[in-house]
Amino acid sequence: MFWVHEYEQGDLDEQTNIIGKKEKYYSASQWTLVRSRFRKNRLAIIGFWFLMFLFFISIFAEFLAPYPPSAGSKEGKNRKYTFGPPQIVHIFNEEEKFK
Numbered sequence: 602m603f604w605v606h607e608y609e610q611g612d613l614d615e616q617t618n619i620i621g622k623k624e625k626y627y628s629a630s631q632w633t634l635v636r637s638r639f640r641k642n643r644l645a646i647i648g649f650w651f652l653m654f655l656f657f658i659s660i661f662a663e664f665l666a667p668y669p670p671s672a673g674s675k676e677g678k679n680r681k682y683t684f685g686p687p688q689i690v691h692i693f694n695e696e697e698k699f700k
Contacts, residue, residue, distance in 0.1 A: 629637075639645050658665070 639649075
């Protein structure tokens with residue numbers, strides 16, 4: 602794919618016109634080829650960013666959902682309100698301290 606031809610100067614031959622032909626070439630590494638093909642494919646880029654989104658969500662999972670799904674009232678979550686309507690978010694408790 603990435604060929605660079607270089608010829609040595611030599612005596613001329615009647616058939617090939619060059620004697621002592623030396624060829625140099627540059628070939629891309631496997632990762633360079635993979636990266637260039639990956640960048641051309643839009644669906645692959647979208648899939649990559651979707652996986653990165655899931656990865657970052659998994660890192661911040663405890664912040665987004667501080668209670669495990671099977672948490673009972675001992676962990677601080679009341680099971681009665683699992684399927685209840687939305688509640689008002691209280692950032693401060695009764696003593697006006699941050700939770």
